[in-house]
Amino acid sequence: MPDLAKHHHKQLQALERLAHRMDRAFRIPLIGVRIGWDSIAGLVPGVGDTIALIPAGYILYSGYRMGASAPILARMAANIGVDALIGSIPLAGDLFDVAWKANTRNTDLLRRHFEERAASDEPLPKRLGRKRFSSLTAPRELRLAPTYVGAHHPGALHRRKPHKQASWQHPLNRTLDS
Known part of the structure; x- marks a missing residue:
């Protein structure tokens, strides 16, 4: 994956070290x-689950301070809510x-x-060099290039019918004769 800040x-x-200790x-x-420690603290009725919420809340707050988006923070809060709600059930919650x-x-x-945020900030050639793509996932500019069509299907350039127009407009505004 791309380099993070x-x-x-x-x-x-x-945060991953804290999560490792807790889970x-x-x-x-x-x-x-x-x-x-989350599971061990959960064995103490009432108090243990409440104490286990402190590191979970810290991870959520750290995500907020780092600039995570609202949907990510909502999913994190939902994970904590499910953990707290079901974890409060004696014994079955501890197994959960x-x-x-x-x-x-x-x-x-x-x-x-x-x-993903760091990957979207990378230049196109770096992203293309890192991941494989097909004609469905290739960027629009690359899909329109005649060399990509020919490289994807050997002999495709020879089998294609010529365009009815005298020239074809290249995506980079170059004129190619048919």
Whole structure:
């Protein structure tokens, strides 16, 4: 993926470390399931789930301060809400906390959001060099180029019927004779 801004990268790493401690810090032997301090605190009725909301709220607030969009923040808040609501159910909620891992989900949302934002700011040649594309996903300028059509289907330029016009307008405003 594209390079993130240095300050976003460091902040995301710190948030991912916090999420790791809260969701996946310990491995249960023989079962292989990973639990964190969120699941352990949830075993204490009432107080544990409330205490576990503090780091989740910090991750949400950090996303806001970093400039995450409103839909991303809403999804993060929904993850925390589901975790708090179902996690408050005795025993079943604790098992749900082990599987849901809201903090990890939220840091993954943040990372993807900032990587996509960084990718949209890259110049076109750099984006094209990084990912594969087809005629459906290629940029409009590239799809209109006759070399792309010919490169995609060998011999396609020879099999195509000539245009009825005397010249064809190239996307870069160059005139080509048919």
